[in-house]
Amino acid sequence: MVVELQINNSPDPKARYVSWAPSACRIRVTNPQGATTPTVSLRLRSVTVTGGGRVGFRAGATGAFASTLTVQVPINGTSVPFFVAGQFGFPSRDDGDVRIEAAQGNTVVGSVTLMVRVRKNANTLTPGERDRLVAALAQLNNQGMGRFADFRDMHTAVSSAQAHGAKGFLPWHRAYLLDLERELQNIDSSVSLPYWRFDQPAPNIFTTAFLGVSNANGTVSFSATNPLQFWVTDGVQGINRRPFFNTGSAPGGLRTEAQTIALGSAYPAFRTLEGNPHGSAHTSFGGSISSVPTAARDPLFFLLHCNVDRLWAKWQRQNGRFNPAVAASYDSAPAPIGHNLADSMWPWNGITGGPRPPTAPGGAMAASACVSAPGGQPVVRQALDYQGAINAASRLGFDYDDVAFA
Amino acid sequence: MSKTRKSAKTAKKAPRRKQTRRAGAARSSRSALATALNPRKPVQDRITAIATAPLAICDDDRTLQSMLDVLRKRDEPIDVRLAALASIQAASFSVVAFQSCRSDYIAALRAVMDDPDPELRQRVLGILSREKDGAAQKRLLEGLEKPAKALVPPEKALQLLGYDPHASVYKVARRIVENPPNEEARLEALRLLAADTSTRPVFEKILGDKAEAPEYRRIAASALHAMAPDTLQKLAREIVMDPSDSDEIRATSLTAIAQFGGSSTVAADDALLTSVDGLTGASSPDLQEAANRLRAKYGRE
Numbered sequence: 129m130v131v132e133l134q135i136n137n138s139p140d141p142k143a144r145y146v147s148w149a150p151s152a153c154r155i156r157v158t159n160p161q162g163a164t165t166p167t168v169s170l171r172l173r174s175v176t177v178t179g180g181g182r183v184g185f186r187a188g189a190t191g192a193f194a195s196t197l198t199v200q201v202p203i204n205g206t207s208v209p210f211f212v213a214g215q216f217g218f219p220s221r222d223d224g225d226v227r228i229e230a231a232q233g234n235t236v237v238g239s240v241t242l243m244v245r246v247r248k249n250a251n252t253l254t255p256g257e258r259d260r261l262v263a264a265l266a267q268l269n270n271q272g273m274g275r276f277a278d279f280r281d282m283h284t285a286v287s288s289a290q291a292h293g294a295k296g297f298l299p300w301h302r303a304y305l306l307d308l309e310r311e312l313q314n315i316d317s318s319v320s321l322p323y324w325r326f327d328q329p330a331p332n333i334f335t336t337a338f339l340g341v342s343n344a345n346g347t348v349s350f351s352a353t354n355p356l357q358f359w360v361t362d363g364v365q366g367i368n369r370r371p372f373f374n375t376g377s378a379p380g381g382l383r384t385e386a387q388t389i390a391l392g393s394a395y396p397a398f399r400t401l402e403g404n405p406h407g408s409a410h411t412s413f414g415g416s417i418s419s420v421p422t423a424a425r426d427p428l429f430f431l432l433h434c435n436v437d438r439l440w441a442k443w444q445r446q447n448g449r450f451n452p453a454v455a456a457s458y459d460s461a462p463a464p465i466g467h468n469l470a471d472s473m474w475p476w477n478g479i480t481g482g483p484r485p486p487t488a489p490g491g492a493m494a495a496s497a498c499v500s501a502p503g504g505q506p507v508v509r510q511a512l513d514y515q516g517a518i519n520a521a522s523r524l525g526f527d528y529d530d531v532a533f534a
Numbered sequence: 535m536s537k538t539r540k541s542a543k544t545a546k547k548a549p550r551r552k553q554t555r556r557a558g559a560a561r562s563s564r565s566a567l568a569t570a571l572n573p574r575k576p577v578q579d580r581i582t583a584i585a586t587a588p589l590a591i592c593d594d595d596r597t598l599q600s601m602l603d604v605l606r607k608r609d610e611p612i613d614v615r616l617a618a619l620a621s622i623q624a625a626s627f628s629v630v631a632f633q634s635c636r637s638d639y640i641a642a643l644r645a646v647m648d649d650p651d652p653e654l655r656q657r658v659l660g661i662l663s664r665e666k667d668g669a670a671q672k673r674l675l676e677g678l679e680k681p682a683k684a685l686v687p688p689e690k691a692l693q694l695l696g697y698d699p700h701a702s703v704y705k706v707a708r709r710i711v712e713n714p715p716n717e718e719a720r721l722e723a724l725r726l727l728a729a730d731t732s733t734r735p736v737f738e739k740i741l742g743d744k745a746e747a748p749e750y751r752r753i754a755a756s757a758l759h760a761m762a763p764d765t766l767q768k769l770a771r772e773i774v775m776d777p778s779d780s781d782e783i784r785a786t787s788l789t790a791i792a793q794f795g796g797s798s799t800v801a802a803d804d805a806l807l808t809s810v811d812g813l814t815g816a817s818s819p820d821l822q823e824a825a826n827r828l829r830a831k832y833g834r835e
Contacts, residue, residue, distance in 0.1 A: 266793055271760045285665070293628040345689050345718055347725070352785035352820040353827070355793040357752060360760045363729030364696045365753060372620075381585040381620075404585065407624030414657055419664035420627055422697060 130159035131170065131201065131230050131238035135212065135498075142317050142497035144224075144242040146183065147527035149515040150193075150211040151498070155230060155238070160203035170230045170237065172197045172210065181220030181244030183228065186211045189520065214244035216532045221254050223318035243318060246527045247438070250322035250338075250431050251330040257322075258338050262356050264312040264319045265427050272360030278490035279308050280361050282475055283424035287485045289466075290474045292420065295395070295459040296467030297402050298440045299511035301433050303473055303493065303502070306524055308430060310494035320526065323434035326409045327384045334375035339428050346370030346415045361416075361425040369426055370414035379412035388439050393447045394456040398440075406436050441514065441531045450517045452509040469509040477505045499525040562586075570618075571600050573610070581617040598622070598635045602642040612651050619657060644669050648685055655685050663694035671695060678706045681715070689718035696726040704730045711736065721749060728757035737761075741769055741783075748782040755786050759794065767795055775809045781818035788813075788824035792831055801832055810834070 136143040136151050157168065173196045174183045184193030193213055201208045212228070220226060224241035231237065253261070269276040282304060283291065291300040309321040324330055333339050340348035340356065348367040350357040359367055373379040382405040383391075391398045409432050416422040423429045444450055449457040452469050465483045466474055475488035492504030501522050502510040516523030517534050527533070569575050569583035584601070604610055604618040622639060626632045632639075643658045647670060662670035674691040677684030684691065688710065695703045707723040707730075714720035724740075727733040740746050741754040758766040770787035773779050788810065791800060800806065811834060813825035829835055 263793060270794065271763060289633075293632060297628075343718075345687075345693060345722070347693065347722070352752070352782050353789050353824045355789055357786065358756045358759045358790065358793070360728065360756070362697075363760070364699060365725045365728035365756045365760060368693055368696075381582075402628050403624060407627040408585070408620075410627060411620045411623045414660050416664070418623065419661060421666075422664045 129157060129162050129168065129203075129232060129237045132156055132158045133228055133230060133238055133240040134207075135228075135240060135242050137209075138497060140497045142313075144240060145245040145317065145498050145525075146212055146214050146242060147244065147246050147525070148214050148216050148531075148533040149517075149523050149527060150186070150189075150213045150520070150533070152209060152520070153212050154207040154209050155199060155201055156205055156207040157201055157203045158205070163203040166204070167200045167202050168232055170199055170201055170232055172199065173229055173231065175227045175229060176218075177222075177225045179221055180218075180225030181242075182215035182218035183212050183226055183242070183244060184215050186213075212242075213533065214246065214527075218244065219246045219248065219529055220244040222256060245318065245320050246529050247320050247434060248322045248529045250324050251328070251332045253322055253332075255337075260316050260319050261312075261322065262338065262354060264315045266355035266358060267315045268308075268311055269359055269361070271358075272363060275311050275490075277361075279304070279311075280424045281487075281489040283420075283429075285421040287474070288420050289464060290485065291466075292402070294463045294467040295399060295461070296463065296471070296473070296508055298399060298437070299508045300466070300473055302437050302440070302511045302514065302524075303476065303506050305430060305434055305437055306502075306526065307476070307490070307493050309526065310496055313496075314494065321434050322431060323438050323528070324428065324431035325385075325435055326405065326412075326432065327378055327382055329377050331376045333428075333431070334371070339431075340367060340369070342369050342371060342375075342415075356427070359427070367426050368415035369417055369428065372412055372414065379409065382408050382412070385439060385442070389443050389446060395449065396459045396461070398443050399459070401436065401439060405439075406432075409435075438528045438531065441528055444512070445531050450513045450515065452512050457512055458509075467508065470507060472505050472507050496525045499523050501525075567597060567600065570614075571604065577611050577613055580611075580614050584614070584617040584621045595635075598638065602638060605642055606645055608650065612654065615651075615654060616657070619654070623661065640665065640667065643667075647673060652686070656690060659686060659690075659694055663697045666698045671698060675702060675706065678710070687719075688715050689722045692719060692722035692726055696722070696729075699726055699729045704733075708733070708736075717747075721753060724750060724753045724757065728753070728760055731761045734758070734761055734765075738765065738769070741766075741773075744779055748780055751780075751783050752786050755783075755790060759790060763794060766790055767799075770795075771803070771806055775806065781816065781821045784813075785818065785820040785824040788821070788828055792824065792828040800828075807832060807834060 134154050135146065137154055155170065172185050176182055184195060185197035186193050187197060187210055197210055199208050199210055220243040223243050226244060227239050227241045229236045229239045268274050291297060305321055312319045324333055334341060336349060336351040337354055340350050342348050346368050348369050388401050388405055391400055410423060411418050416425040417429050451457055458469055465471055474484050475490050476493045478488050480486055480488050493502060493506055501524055510522065513519060513522040514524040515527065515533055566583040566586045570580050601618045601622050605615055626639065643662050646654060646658050649655050659670050659674065673685055674695050677686065678688055678691050692707060704727060707726045710719055710723040737754040737757045741751050741758060755766060770790045773787040774784050810825050810828050813821055816822045816825065
C-alpha cells in the first residue's frame with residue numbers, strides 16, 4: 129500500500145513549509161494493494177534530525193496538538209484531513225529536516241519531508257541559514273536590476289506617505305516584508321527573513337560573512353565568498369553604512385522590547401514605536417539606512433523592519449489584538465488613504481496618481497504555495513490576523529521564533 | 535455595590551484614566567524638553583531627554599524650532615547638537631506628521647553644512663545628499679575640485695555624491711581614479727563610476743591587472759557584474775584557472791561564477807570544474823570555501 133501526504137493541502141513541494149500556526153494537510157491512499165478493509169488505520173508520526181524542527185498533529189480545526197495521530201483513511205482514494213503545526217521552540221535549521229511518516233502497523237506506507245520555517249533572530253542563524261539568506265538576497269538584487277529594484281523603489285521619499293507617519297505604518301511594512309520574503313522564497317524556499325534585534329548586541333550580523341563590516345568612511349566590506357559584495361542599488365556599487373555605536377553592543381537610546389510592548393495596550397499608543405525604537409534604530413547609523421529616501425538600499429533595512437514587525441506581533445499576542453473588529457486592535461481615527469482598515473495598499477493595488485504616488489513598482493503581492501492570503505492586492509485589515517488566530521484562512525504563512533500561536 | 539452600578543462606575547472611570555494618562559504623557563514630554571534645552575543641565579541628561587522626543591518634535595512647532603535652535607547653536611556642546619540632529623532625523627521617519635517641519639529642517643541643515651565640527655558637517659551633508667539637495671551637492675563637488683574648500687575628506691564627498699551621480703561627478707571621479715589623493719578616495723571613485731557604463735574599459739583593465747590591489751579589483755568585478763555580467767563571467771573564469779593570480783580575487787571570481795554564472799554553461803565547463811576540484815586543498819580559507827561551494831552546487835563533492 130502507498131499513501132500520499134500533502135502539506136498545506138498541496139502536492140507542490142514548495143508548500144512543504146509550516147510554522148507555529150496550524151497548517152491544513154491531508155492524506156489519501158494512492159495504491160491500496162494489500163488492503164483488505166474499506167479503511168485503513170494509519171499512524172502519523174514525525175522524525176527529525178538532531179537540532180531539526182518538530183511538529184505536532186491534530187485531527188480537527190481545534191484542540192491540542194500531539195506527537196502522533198491515528199487516522200482512518202478510505203482505500204478508495206478519498207482524502208482525510210488533519211492539521212500539522214510546528215512545535216513552538218523547535219524550528220527547522222535546514223530544509224526537509226523533519227519527515228512525517230504514515231505507518232500501517234510497523235510498515236511506513238508514505239512519508240513527506242517538510243520544514244518548520246519561521247523568522248529567526250539574525251544574530252543566532254547557523255552559517256547555513258545565513259549563507260542561504262545572503263545568496264538569495266544577492267540573487268534578488270542581481271546587478272541592481274533584479275526584482276529587488278522594485279522593493280527599493282517602493283520605499284522612497286515620493287511614496288513615503290503611504291507607509292509612514294500614520295496608523296498604516298505597521299500593516300504596510302508587514303505587507304512589504306512579506307512580499308520580499310516570498311520573492312526570496314521563490315529563489316530558495318528554505319529562506320525566511322530574520323530580524324535584527326536592535327535592543328540587544330548582534331555582533332554576528334555585522335561581519336564580512338553576513339551584512340558586512342563598515343570602515344571609517346562608512347563603506348561596507350564583505351568577504352571574498354560573500355555574494356553581497358556584488359550588491360548594486362540605483363546603479364551604484366556597494367552599501368554605505370556607518371554605525372554610531374560599537375557593533376559588538378546594541379545601539380544606545382533605543383526603547384527595549386519590554387518598554388516598547390508596554391507603550392500601551394491599544395494600537396494608537398503602541399504605534400508610537402515608529403519614533404523610538406524604529407526611527408532611532410534607523411538613525412543609529414549614518415549612511416543609506418538613516419534616511420527615508422535611501423533606507424531600502426541597505427539589506428539591513430529589512431532585518432530592522434522585521435524586528436519592528438516582530439514587536440507588533442508580540443504586542444498582538446500579549447494583548448490579543450488580531451481581530452480588526454476589536455477597536456483596540458487598530459485605530460479608527462481618520463487617516464490618509466492607505467492607512468484605514470478597508471483601504472487597499474499601494475503599490476500592490478496598482479493605483480497611481482491623486483493621493484497615491486505617480487508609479488506603482490512591483491505589481492501584485494507575491495503568491496505563496498502554502499497559504500492563499502492576502503492575495504495579490506492586500507488591504508490593511510489583512511495584516512492583523514497574520515497567524516489566522518481569528519480566521520484560519522487569514523494566515524499569512526509566517527511566524528516568529530519567539531511569538532507562539534494561541 | 536451591585537454589578538450594574540459597579541460596571542457603570544468603572545465605565546465612567548475609563549475615559550478619565552485615558553485623559554490622565556494623556557496628561558501625564560504631555561507633562562513628561564514637556565519636562566523632557568525642558569531638560570533637553572537647559573544649558574545648565576549635564577550633557578548626558580540632556581542627551582537622554584532628547585532621545586525621548588522623536589515624535590514629540592512634530593507635536594508643535596515650538597518643540598521642533600527649539601531642537602533646530604540647539605542644532606544651529608555653535609556654543610552648544612557638540613554631543614547635544616548631534617543628539618538633537620539624531621532626534622529630528624528619527625522623527626523624519628514619521629513622514630506625514632513631519633511634512634510641516636520639513637522645510638525648516640532642510641534650511642537648518644543647510645545652515646550647519648559648514649559647521650566647525652567635522653562630525654556634524656559629515657552627518658548633515660550625508661542627510662542632505664540622501665535628499666539629493668542641490669546646495670549640498672554643489673559644495674561637495676566644489677570641495678573635490680578645490681581641496682581648500684572641502685568640507686569633508688574626498689572619499690566621503692565621493693560617497694555622498696554617489697547618492698545622485700551625474701555627468702559632472704563622473705568627470706571628477708575619473709580624474710581621481712587616475713590621480714587619487716589617497717587610496718580610499720580611489721576606491722570610492724571606482725564605486726561611483728560603476729553607474730557609468732562608459733567606464734567599462736577601466737574596470738576590465740583593473741580586474742585583469744594582477745598588479746592592482748585586491749580591493750580595487752573586487753570593486754571592478756562588482757562593477758562589471760552590474761554593467762557587463764557576461765564579461766565578468768568570462769574574466770572570472772580566466773582568473774579562477776590562473777594559479778598565479780591572487781587567492782582573494784580567485785575567491786571573488788568563484789563566488790561570481792557560483793552565484794551568477796549560467797547553470798548549464800558552468801555545468802558543461804569541464805575544464806573549469808576540474809580546475810576548481812584542485813582548489814579544495816588551497817591554503818586560503820576563502821578560496822577553499824568558494825571552491826567547495828561551487829563544487830557542492832554542481833554535484834562535484
